[in-house]
Amino acid sequence: MATTPISHPRAKSPARRALGRFGSKPGAMIGLAVFASLLLLMLVHPLVSGIGPNTIDLRAINQGPSASHWLGTDGVGRDVFARLLEGGRISLLVAVTSSVASLVIGFLIGAVAGLGGRIADAIAMRSVDVAMTLPPVILLLVLASITGPGIGPTILVISLLSWPVLSRLVRSRLLELGQRDFVVASRGMGAGLGHLIWRHALPNSIDILVVFATLQVASAILLEAGLSFLGLGVPPPDASWGNMLFAARSTTVLTNYPWQWMFPGLALVVVVLAINFIGDGLRDAFDPRSEGA
Amino acid sequence: MPLSPMTEPMAAPPADAAPEPTLRVDGLKVGFGGSQTRLIAVEDISLHISPGRTLALVGESGSGKSVTSLAVIRLLAARGRIVSGRIALRDKAGAVRDLVELDEPALEAVRGNDLGMIFQEPMTSLNPVLTVGEQIAEPIRIHMGLSRRAAMQRAIEMLDRVGIPGAAERARQYPHEFSGGMRQRVTIAIALACDPVLLLADEPTTALDVTVQMQILNLLRSLQQQQGMAMLFVTHNFGVVAEIAHDVSVMYAGQIVEHGTVRQVLKTPRHPYTRGLLACVPQLGTASEHKKQATPLFSIPGMVPSLRDMPRGCRFAARCVHAEARCREATPALETTDTGNIARCIRWNEI
Amino acid sequence: MTLYVVRRIGAGILLLLALSMLVFFLLRLAPGDPLSSYIDPMVSMTEQDMERLRQSLGLDQPLPFQYIYWLGETITGDLGRSLQRNGQPVSELLMASIGPSMLLMLSGSLLAILFGIVIGIVGAVRRDGPADVILAALSSVGVSSPAFLTALVGLYVFSGVLHWAPAGGMQEPGMPFTLSGLLSHLALPALILAFGQTALIARYMRSSLLEVLHQDFIRTARAKGVPRRKVILKHAVRNALLPVVTLIGSTLGLAVGGAIFIESVFNWPGMGLMMVTAVEARDYPLIMGGTLAVGAWVILANILTDVAYAFIDPRIKVG
Numbered sequence: 001m002a003t004t005p006i007s008h009p010r011a012k013s014p015a016r017r018a019l020g021r022f023g024s025k026p027g028a029m030i031g032l033a034v035f036a037s038l039l040l041l042m043l044v045h046p047l048v049s050g051i052g053p054n055t056i057d058l059r060a061i062n063q064g065p066s067a068s069h070w071l072g073t074d075g076v077g078r079d080v081f082a083r084l085l086e087g088g089r090i091s092l093l094v095a096v097t098s099s100v101a102s103l104v105i106g107f108l109i110g111a112v113a114g115l116g117g118r119i120a121d122a123i124a125m126r127s128v129d130v131a132m133t134l135p136p137v138i139l140l141l142v143l144a145s146i147t148g149p150g151i152g153p154t155i156l157v158i159s160l161l162s163w164p165v166l167s168r169l170v171r172s173r174l175l176e177l178g179q180r181d182f183v184v185a186s187r188g189m190g191a192g193l194g195h196l197i198w199r200h201a202l203p204n205s206i207d208i209l210v211v212f213a214t215l216q217v218a219s220a221i222l223l224e225a226g227l228s229f230l231g232l233g234v235p236p237p238d239a240s241w242g243n244m245l246f247a248a249r250s251t252t253v254l255t256n257y258p259w260q261w262m263f264p265g266l267a268l269v270v271v272v273l274a275i276n277f278i279g280d281g282l283r284d285a286f287d288p289r290s291e292g293a
Numbered sequence: 294m295p296l297s298p299m300t301e302p303m304a305a306p307p308a309d310a311a312p313e314p315t316l317r318v319d320g321l322k323v324g325f326g327g328s329q330t331r332l333i334a335v336e337d338i339s340l341h342i343s344p345g346r347t348l349a350l351v352g353e354s355g356s357g358k359s360v361t362s363l364a365v366i367r368l369l370a371a372r373g374r375i376v377s378g379r380i381a382l383r384d385k386a387g388a389v390r391d392l393v394e395l396d397e398p399a400l401e402a403v404r405g406n407d408l409g410m411i412f413q414e415p416m417t418s419l420n421p422v423l424t425v426g427e428q429i430a431e432p433i434r435i436h437m438g439l440s441r442r443a444a445m446q447r448a449i450e451m452l453d454r455v456g457i458p459g460a461a462e463r464a465r466q467y468p469h470e471f472s473g474g475m476r477q478r479v480t481i482a483i484a485l486a487c488d489p490v491l492l493l494a495d496e497p498t499t500a501l502d503v504t505v506q507m508q509i510l511n512l513l514r515s516l517q518q519q520q521g522m523a524m525l526f527v528t529h530n531f532g533v534v535a536e537i538a539h540d541v542s543v544m545y546a547g548q549i550v551e552h553g554t555v556r557q558v559l560k561t562p563r564h565p566y567t568r569g570l571l572a573c574v575p576q577l578g579t580a581s582e583h584k585k586q587a588t589p590l591f592s593i594p595g596m597v598p599s600l601r602d603m604p605r606g607c608r609f610a611a612r613c614v615h616a617e618a619r620c621r622e623a624t625p626a627l628e629t630t631d632t633g634n635i636a637r638c639i640r641w642n643e644i
Numbered sequence: 645m646t647l648y649v650v651r652r653i654g655a656g657i658l659l660l661l662a663l664s665m666l667v668f669f670l671l672r673l674a675p676g677d678p679l680s681s682y683i684d685p686m687v688s689m690t691e692q693d694m695e696r697l698r699q700s701l702g703l704d705q706p707l708p709f710q711y712i713y714w715l716g717e718t719i720t721g722d723l724g725r726s727l728q729r730n731g732q733p734v735s736e737l738l739m740a741s742i743g744p745s746m747l748l749m750l751s752g753s754l755l756a757i758l759f760g761i762v763i764g765i766v767g768a769v770r771r772d773g774p775a776d777v778i779l780a781a782l783s784s785v786g787v788s789s790p791a792f793l794t795a796l797v798g799l800y801v802f803s804g805v806l807h808w809a810p811a812g813g814m815q816e817p818g819m820p821f822t823l824s825g826l827l828s829h830l831a832l833p834a835l836i837l838a839f840g841q842t843a844l845i846a847r848y849m850r851s852s853l854l855e856v857l858h859q860d861f862i863r864t865a866r867a868k869g870v871p872r873r874k875v876i877l878k879h880a881v882r883n884a885l886l887p888v889v890t891l892i893g894s895t896l897g898l899a900v901g902g903a904i905f906i907e908s909v910f911n912w913p914g915m916g917l918m919m920v921t922a923v924e925a926r927d928y929p930l931i932m933g934g935t936l937a938v939g940a941w942v943i944l945a946n947i948l949t950d951v952a953y954a955f956i957d958p959r960i961k962v963g
Contacts, residue, residue, distance in 0.1 A: 130662045137901035138919070138938050142667060145923040145931050146674045222790050229792045230908060230920050248796050249909065251811060255804035265793045272788045368866055397872070405869030412867075417860040421959060422882050432868040467958040483868060 018207075021285040028281020031274040038271060042088045051079045053086035053239050062257050072259040074247065084264050087239040088271070094155050094234070095220035101159035103213050106166030111201040113167065114174025115183075116193060125171070128164040136161055140223060144232040154233045158223050166212045170205050177204055207286035214282055218275035225268055241268045313383055314341040315490050315523035316365070321378035323357075323364050325600075331376075332600040334360045335547040338378070342540075344490065345517065347524040349538035349555070351531065351570070355597050357547040358527045362493045365525065366410050367392055367400050382407060385490055405432035409484030409522075413496040415476035419468035425452070426464030429482050436487045451482040454519075456512055474505035478512065485516060492517075492524045498533060510536050531574050535559060543567045546597055546608040549627070553634035563636040565644065566609045569593040607638070615644045649951055656943040663939045664718070668711050671928050718936070724929035726922075734933040737918065742937065744814060745914030748907065749899045751830060752837030757892055759842040761885070764849025768857065768884075769876060779846065786843030791836070791902035795909040798836045812911035833910045837902050841895050848891050853884040886957050893949025897942040 022028055046052070057069075057077040065072045071080040113124035131139070139161055147153035177183055183200055191199075221241075227233030228242025229249075236243055241264040248254045248261035321338040324331040335357035342348045350358040363369050365380055380392040384407040392403065404410075412418045420428060429448035433439055439447065445464065452460035455478040468476060477497060484492055494513070498506040514537060517524060526537055534541050534555060541558050543551040543566065551564040562568045572591040595612035598604055604611060606621035613620070617640075625639045689697075698704055705713070717724070723734035763783075767776045802809040809832040810816070815825045856862065857880050865879045866872070904916030911917065915934055922930040 126662070130659065130666055133659055133663055133942055134935070134939055135897050135901040135942065137904050138935055141904075141919055141923045142670060142931060142935055145926055145928070146670060218788075226790055226792060226905065229905065230923075232920075232923060245792065245796065248800075251804075254796065254800055258800060261796060265796065268793065269785065269789050273784065276784075276788055366867060368863060401869045401871050403869070404867055408867075410867040412860060412864065414860050418864045420861040420865065420879050420883070422886075422957065423879075431865075431870060435869055469959045480864065483864070 018282075018285040022281050025281040025284065027277045028285075031277030031281065034270065035274040035278065038088065038267070038274075039092075042085045042092075045082070045085045049082065051082045053082045054078060054237055055082070062260075064257075065259055071263045072257070074257075074260050075253070080244075080260060080263060083239040083244060084241070084267055087241045087244055087264060088267060090151065090234060090238055090240045091221050091224055091242070091268075092217075094151060094158065094224045094240070095217045098155045098158035098162065098220050098224075099213055099216040101155070102162035102216060103166065103209060105159065106163030106212070107170055107202075107205070107209060108197075109163065110167035110170025111174060111197045111205075112193070114171040114177070115196050115201060121171070124167065128167055131164045136223065137226065140227055141230075141232070144227060149232055149235045151234055151238065154224055154227060157227070158220050161223070162216055162220065166208070166216075169208050169212065170201070173205050173208060174201055177201070211279055211283045211286065214275060215279035218272045218279065221268065221272055221275075241265075313389070314343045315383050316525065317341040317379075317381040318361075318365065319379040319381070321361065321364060321380065322376040323360055323369065324374055324376045325370075325372050333376070333547060333603070334373070334600060335364075335544075336376075337548055340542055340549070340552070342491070342523040342525060344523050345521045346540065347517065347526055347538045349526045349528060349534040349541045350544060351528060351534055351541055352544035353529060353597055355546075356544040358529075358544050359495050361544070362410070362495050362525055362527050365392065366404055366408050366493055367395070368404075368410075383490065385488070402436070405484075405489075406436040406487045407490050408493065409487070409489040409491070410493040410495065411477070411480045411484045411497045413499050415473050415480060415500060418480050419476055421468055424465055424467055425471070425479050428468075429464070429479070429486050432483065433486050448482070448486065451486050452479070454516070455479070455482045455485075456508075457482075474501055474508065477501060477505075477509055481509075481512065481516070485520065485522075488520060488522075490522055492522050493527075494524060495527045496529070497526075499528070499530070506533070507536075513537065531559070531571060543570070546603065547600070548608060548624075548637065550609065550637045551634060552627070552636075553632070557632050557634050561632040561634065563630040563632065563634045563641040564609075564638045565613045565615055566593075567636075569612075615640055648954060649947075652947050652950055656947050659943055660936075660940055661715075664715065664936055665711065667932060667935050667939075668714060669707070671932055672707060672710075674926070674928060723933040723936075726930045727927045728922075728925045728930075734929050737930060738915070738933050738937055741913060741915045741918045744912060745903060745907070745916065747830065748833055748837065748912055748914060749896070749903050751834040752903070753841065753892075753896055753899050755834060755838035756841035756845055756895065759838065760845025761849050761881075761888065763842065763846040764888075765853060765876070765881060767846065767850040768853035771854065776850075783843035783847050786840050787847075789840065790905070791840060792905035792909060794839050795833070795836050795906045798832055799909060802832055812909070814913055833906045833912055837899060837906050840902060841899065844898075845888065845891060845895065849884060849888050852887050853880060856880045856884045859883075886953070889953050889956065890949060893946050896945035896949075900938050900942065 051057075051069075055078065057073060057079070059077070060066075060069060060073045061077045062075055063069060063073045069079050069081065071084060073079055074083070109124050109128075113121045140157060143157040143160060144153070147157055177200065183196065186196060186200065224233055224240060225242035225245065228240045229245050231243075231246055233242055234240040244264040245261050245268075253260055318338055318340050322336040323334045325334055326332050338357075338361055340348060340350075350361060352358045360369070360373070363373075364375055367375075369375070375393055378393065381389050382392055382403065383389045384403070390403075392400065395403065419425070426445055426448045429451050430441070430444035433444040433447050434441065437444075437447075449460045449464050452464055457463050457475060457478055463471075468479070471479060481497075492513075497513075498509050501509060510533065513524070524537075526533075528534060538555050541553065541555050542549045543558070543564065545566050551558060551562065551567045558567060559571065562571055569591075570593070573593065593612055598608060598611065604621065606623055607613070607616065607625050610616040610620045620639065625637050627635045627637050628639075628641065630636050630641050703710060703713075721735055723738070725731045725733055726737055763779055767779050770776050799809075799811070803811045810829050812829075814829050815821060853876075857876075862875060862880060865875045870879070900916075903914065904919060906912065907914045907916035908920055915937065919931065919934045919938075921927075922934060
């Protein structure tokens with residue numbers, strides 16, 4: 001009953017209720033707590049610690065965890081803990097930026113397909129079909145071979161890859177919406193496509209967008225790590241969780257210096273799990289059917 | 294369906310001719326939920342059905358009539374449990390056993406064999422990925438130990454017996470190739486495949502068109518005449534009761550409130566609830582009368598009390614126009630009335 | 645049924661064509677002279693030879709015409725020559741690496757399907773029991789752990805620490821081929837590939853089976869006196885598998901992604917390893933050929949899934 005004016009003075013808005021449901025999900029709250037504390041650590045550490053991610057300590061090369069280097073050091077004597085937090089900052093930067101980009105692309109293409117008529121719809125959806133034929137990693141490789149490695153190209157590649165799923169979701173929501181009276185009425189009064197997208201499509205797909213953006217950050221972190229792990233993403237000396245794991249492709253590092261790759265790997269899994277829990281919580285929270293369940 | 298209380302359903306054996314009933318339920322009480330928050334769905338249910346006779350269990354939704362039938366076949370939902378009572382079934386061999394005492398393997402040997410059951414929704418009661426023939430043959434192979442081929446042969450005979458033309462071809466088809474009425478015939482064939490002594494029918498005609506309802510009722514009646522099984526027929530529809538049943542028990546809020554032969558109960562109801570229910574059924578030919586005088590169809594005011602919040606005393610008191618203070622003091626006992634009905638009302642002879 | 649299969653294959657070929665267009669134009673954006681992919685670097689050529697070749701390959705034509713020429717060459721099986729690896733024809737390189745990749749992916753997927761279905765059934769039947777909770781936790785981790793990380797951990801634990809498995813490759817270098825040698829090299833990467841997929845299939849199977857167990861026909865089967873165990877295995881599982889079959893199709897596609905990382909970690913001589921080295925060296929003809937081969941595999945897997953689904957679900961009328 002989206003069109004019924006709220007008459008009851010104590011009735012909460014849907015967004016409020018969703019927030020309330022989100023707050024009552026233990027999984028989502030734990031995810032949020034874990035993610036927030038890691039983020040805080042990443043942001044605060046460079047301000048209080050003297051050891052930077054690229055500070056080389058030649059007296060400590062390939063050393064295990066100790067009091068001076070909590071998570072040990074790598075092959076050139078850099079502190080693994082500092083690099084891990086630096087890697088987290090870069091991974092999150094890449095993930096958040098690319099998620100926002102694919103959010104915008106995916107929403108616009110989905111909105112045009114959903115509201116722009118039959119032909120626009122057919123073109124947009126057939127390109128989505130083609131883009132979704134290939135496993136994402138393959139497309140990632142093809143794009144990476146064109147752009148080459150680097151933080152900017154990595155963001156570009158992941159953004160270009162991730163929008164099709166969102167377009168489909170937005171399109172089907174809007175096709176449903178396109179039949180509703182208020183959209184027909186707007187059209188009849190001469191509203192343009194831009195107006196329809198901004199005033200109707202956006203507010204009506206906000207739940208899809210929020211959930212997608214959250215889960216997309218997790219999958220972008222994984223894509224970045226995968227790309228860097230293959231040596232095609234964020235190049236050294238910048239740190240990222242993926243290129244820290246890249247070091248473990250040498251058997252010596254893998255078996256003799258496990259702290260150099262295990263901690264970034266653990267950080268990766270923990271952050272992705274936390275974000276997925278938050279995303280699942282949001283999805284359930286936006287779904288009114290889950291009320292009381 | 295128009296109500297015709299004058300119809301005598303069929304030439305049936307008299308109620309007390311059979312020495313031993315097929316099913317005798319005594320003091321059945323069924324609860325739901327864990328051990329702490331147990332909700333009592335039905336209690337003090339006693340009934341008996343003789344071979345060749347049909348007992349109808351009538352009531353509104355939530356009255357516990359389906360729970361009772363599911364308790365008899367011991368297929369209550371996972372949280373349901375029989376708290377107390379006896380469910381004595383006289384099986385094919387003539388041995389009487391209390392189904393409440395049986396363990397799961399023993400129950401499996403009874404279900405589909407001595408007991409058949411048909412359900413309300415023919416569209417969803419059949420397995421979509423197995424052929425109709427396989428589904429009828431399955432209990433035959435389990436209980437009668439026939440080979441795959443012999444069981445299929447019997448399945449085809451059953452399809453033929455429930456009135457499905459071209460049974461041999463139809464047995465190889467899947468449920469989605471059958472209409473609703475035809476599917477209900479298939480479930481009847483499944484339930485009767487092993488020649489059970491008792492057929493449980495849980496609103497088997499509710500989901501069907503009126504004309505198809507009639508066909509299914511006629512089919513059940515003629516099958517009962519051929520095979521001689523007893524039948525427990527759950528319904529909310531008094532028209533169906535008049536068509537199919539010999540005896541009727543009216544249920545309200547988990548209890549039987551009135552019992553008697555169909556003729557007695559329909560003609561001379563003694564419990565106010567039964568009277569109310571019967572008054573709700575429009576009489577054939579009175580529709581235009583209602584319209585002319587602008588009188589709405591009668592309905593019983595109020596709602597069935599919740600299981601969580603069952604009132605003391607007579608459970609119908611809150612909705613009963615004849616209720617007085619003493620009705621709310623203690624649960625009334627079932628009393629035999631002047632017409633031979635049994636009614637759970639302390640004022641049956643005053644109203 | 646035949647008509648349905650033919651239609652499905654037709655649609656698949658169209659999709660493959662569209663994909664080839666996408667990849668072709670994408671790669672033309674990349675730096676470098678496309679002519680170099682048709683030159684055998686072992687044979688010296690003059691400027692005029694090059695120009696003649698350029699004309700005969702249509703590389704002097706506008707881009708859409710180039711695509712048509714390229715398509716013609718591709719259909720006749722000439723995918724050009726690799727820029728590295730001494731200019732070996734791409735088709736030869738592909739043929740050599742498809743076998744090992746298929747072996748890895750199919751055995752991994754087969755394990756995943758088996759484990760996933762069994763775990764899903766156990767999870768649904770013993771709902772919220774200890775086994776179900778442990779499996780749910782494991783599958784959460786399985787879904788969130790990327791293949792390269794599980795591959796590293798698996799290699800570290802089973803090869804580095806326990807010495808149960810060889811460190812990589814398809815068999816002992818310099819030793820004659822033996823089946824047991826191949827299997828011992830295959831076991832660890834296949835299990836790791838199966839790990840993530842198992843989690844997905846198990847989750848899906850569990851929820852599908854739970855849904856089926858609530859349906860009316862299950863009660864009908866119980867009322868027939870079918871033992872509970874048989875009700876689950878015969879009546880419920882068969883119905884629950886229907887939606888899972890479609891998931892298996894996309895799993896086969898996902899396996900390609902996982903296989904790339906696993907082949908890299910285990911030095912498994914398949915398409916994934918080849919693609920990664922090709923991308924590192926910007927070996928465009930090889931990237932192109934590999935991408936097409938993967939695309940064809942994914943499309944084929946989806947067709948097979950649809951056909952299998954039509955076969956096992958009697959409600960789908962085809963033809």
